[in-house]
Amino acid sequence: MIAYNTLVVLAGVGLLGAAAGLVGTFATLRRRALVGDALAHAALPGLCVAFLLIGERWLPGLLLGALVSGLVGVGVIAFLRRFTRIKEDAAIGIVLSVFFGLGIVLVTWIQKTSTTGSKAGLDSYILGKTAGIVLADVQLIGLVAAAILALVLLFYKEAKLLVFDPDFARVQGWPVGWLDFLLMGLLAVVVVIGLPAVGVVLMAALLILPGSTARFWSDRFGVILTLATLFGAATGLVGASLSAATDTLPAGPIIVLVGTALFVASALFAPRRGVVARWLDDRRFRRELREGAVP
Amino acid sequence: MIDLGLAGWTIVVAAVGNVACALLGCYLVLRRLSLLGDAISHAVLPGIALAYLATGQLNGPAIVLGAMALGLVTTLLTEAVHRIGDVPEDSSMGVVFTGLFAVGVLLISQIANRVDLDPGCVLYGQIEIVPLDTVPVLGVEVPRALLTLVPVLLATVAFVLLLWKELKLAAFDPELATAMGIPAALLHYLLMAWVAGVTVASFEAVGAILVVAMLIVPAATAHLLTDRLGWMLVVAAVVAVLASVIGYRAAAYLNTSVAGMMAVAAGGLFGLAVFFAPRHGVLSRVWRTWRLALRIAGEDVLGELYRRGEAVEQKAAEEAGLTLAEARRRAGGWIGILAVWDLRRQGLVEERGGRLYPTPAGLKRGRFLVRSHRLWESLLERHSALPLDHLHDPAERIEHFIDPELQDELEALLEQAETDPHGKRIPDR
Numbered sequence: 046m047i048a049y050n051t052l053v054v055l056a057g058v059g060l061l062g063a064a065a066g067l068v069g070t071f072a073t074l075r076r077r078a079l080v081g082d083a084l085a086h087a088a089l090p091g092l093c094v095a096f097l098l099i100g101e102r103w104l105p106g107l108l109l110g111a112l113v114s115g116l117v118g119v120g121v122i123a124f125l126r127r128f129t130r131i132k133e134d135a136a137i138g139i140v141l142s143v144f145f146g147l148g149i150v151l152v153t154w155i156q157k158t159s160t161t162g163s164k165a166g167l168d169s170y171i172l173g174k175t176a177g178i179v180l181a182d183v184q185l186i187g188l189v190a191a192a193i194l195a196l197v198l199l200f201y202k203e204a205k206l207l208v209f210d211p212d213f214a215r216v217q218g219w220p221v222g223w224l225d226f227l228l229m230g231l232l233a234v235v236v237v238i239g240l241p242a243v244g245v246v247l248m249a250a251l252l253i254l255p256g257s258t259a260r261f262w263s264d265r266f267g268v269i270l271t272l273a274t275l276f277g278a279a280t281g282l283v284g285a286s287l288s289a290a291t292d293t294l295p296a297g298p299i300i301v302l303v304g305t306a307l308f309v310a311s312a313l314f315a316p317r318r319g320v321v322a323r324w325l326d327d328r329r330f331r332r333e334l335r336e337g338a339v340p
Numbered sequence: 341m342i343d344l345g346l347a348g349w350t351i352v353v354a355a356v357g358n359v360a361c362a363l364l365g366c367y368l369v370l371r372r373l374s375l376l377g378d379a380i381s382h383a384v385l386p387g388i389a390l391a392y393l394a395t396g397q398l399n400g401p402a403i404v405l406g407a408m409a410l411g412l413v414t415t416l417l418t419e420a421v422h423r424i425g426d427v428p429e430d431s432s433m434g435v436v437f438t439g440l441f442a443v444g445v446l447l448i449s450q451i452a453n454r455v456d457l458d459p460g461c462v463l464y465g466q467i468e469i470v471p472l473d474t475v476p477v478l479g480v481e482v483p484r485a486l487l488t489l490v491p492v493l494l495a496t497v498a499f500v501l502l503l504w505k506e507l508k509l510a511a512f513d514p515e516l517a518t519a520m521g522i523p524a525a526l527l528h529y530l531l532m533a534w535v536a537g538v539t540v541a542s543f544e545a546v547g548a549i550l551v552v553a554m555l556i557v558p559a560a561t562a563h564l565l566t567d568r569l570g571w572m573l574v575v576a577a578v579v580a581v582l583a584s585v586i587g588y589r590a591a592a593y594l595n596t597s598v599a600g601m602m603a604v605a606a607g608g609l610f611g612l613a614v615f616f617a618p619r620h621g622v623l624s625r626v627w628r629t630w631r632l633a634l635r636i637a638g639e640d641v642l643g644e645l646y647r648r649g650e651a652v653e654q655k656a657a658e659e660a661g662l663t664l665a666e667a668r669r670r671a672g673g674w675i676g677i678l679a680v681w682d683l684r685r686q687g688l689v690e691e692r693g694g695r696l697y698p699t700p701a702g703l704k705r706g707r708f709l710v711r712s713h714r715l716w717e718s719l720l721e722r723h724s725a726l727p728l729d730h731l732h733d734p735a736e737r738i739e740h741f742i743d744p745e746l747q748d749e750l751e752a753l754l755e756q757a758e759t760d761p762h763g764k765r766i767p768d769r
Contacts, residue, residue, distance in 0.1 A: 142553035146603025250438035
């Protein structure tokens, strides 16, 4: 019999994995894989400022703060890229480290000065505390996941165009800037609701891994999205179960390692795009060449 | 004897580590590898954990060497996943470093049950405690961390100076470097291993986040302030030291995280450079754009004044000069108001009875502009397939960027043409 708490955690992590897999796929295909990482780091100061303003650990408020500062971080990246000679990689690195530094400053300050601060568990947002997921969190994650699914279905055509040929999308008259902003917004929402569960650094893995894994299995956008969602959910479920079963292994890293294992297995053994399949293909082609079987 | 006090030693330890990071960071930023630095500084975590398991110490050459190996592993794995797995480069980096980081957190959390080492102290460092752990060197109590950091800094400086030419060429033009027989790939791996080594040497003191900040932020700041590699390294080092001092002072004042505050201080300095850098700053760019817009608007008014005077001479217009409203409309929108004000300030136009008239100097500038315009139209007429009514617009744009030498060349090319394609006289200068 599985304990009620474990069920809640599993549901939360599974839904989170699915949502992150879905949105993350867009980000990876749009070559924005590491922006999610920057977002996750940049969310921390907002979380702290929100805590200072509200004065207690009221989750929706904290998440709103995190969302705002995450989006400010993305805005700064875009600003640096557009108006200075700083390249995108450096811009991401700068936002990531400086915002996170500010977050650490605020967390430390809160813990040293406020009486409730140490109980707020703000530092658990950095490495994540999967076991701390409660029913309200699951409801929130479920709500966000449903909203994301609805938006993806609604904007399916636009999103596909944006991901594969942004220039053509622009020529066709689609507001590429706004669609990109919507994508970043969704990414930010997922990152922010995921932070309490898996923490800053490992959030990036949940965004990047499922999409990259699914890419090995298909060339069709719809199939990739579906697979990524499933992989994300499976990664979360298996990782959290393993962690719950052993009792000593922290869930965050285990979830990421399960995802990594799935990625490596797919990279090696996926049909057609996997390393083994391509090696066999290559060998067959060489043999056919030797035997003159190719017309 | 020298006694820097706790604050002094803290700043010295941080500054030494930060400068080493900043020097290497310049090459990362120039080669657009900033995020590889970020990835490596996360991915060395399992190396630290393993070396700690093996030696039971958190500093010393074993850990630095182990981390350098792991830095290489990160670089190679990222490339392998990218090439063999056909995964975009940023995704492959994300996959590799999060995976390695997860292994590291897992290892440390398992060790942490037995000893006092937690992921938190690796992430934020423990610079507050570092100066307390001292060893006597030549009669001075020196923080133990400096025994690792100072050699690392000296080795980094030597590395950069010895391989100056090679690193420079590989940073700006890897293909040329390879063609000239410099092993660019080997240099790349050497650089990455070095980044990992410096990262780990700084880790204990300042933590992963500050390392990432110090690898990227001072170098990016320097990149905004100078165009020369030598100066870039110097400026980056200065920024790193400044960030250490300011960050420590601010953190002490607010009683908060020193490492975090140093990252914020570096970010603040970067922010200043973004806006106020002399050539590449946002404000100086805005200022230049604005000056150009004002010049073009002013020249348009002067050109129009010259044409009006010409028309009066040929009895095609009643009155010379322009009303203020006409002049502003000619220069376009709100910038017209500023442009007319600017022209008056420069003494190029004067107002008499509600109308603007060019001064002799203004008339000369207007004539120069109209000459450029008509020369260009003539050139287009002869050497392009544009129809007659399409000649004006390109000339209207290019006229502001033609200098006397180009005018002479155009005139020679057009064999001293007297009139433009519309039959209007090309004025002398």
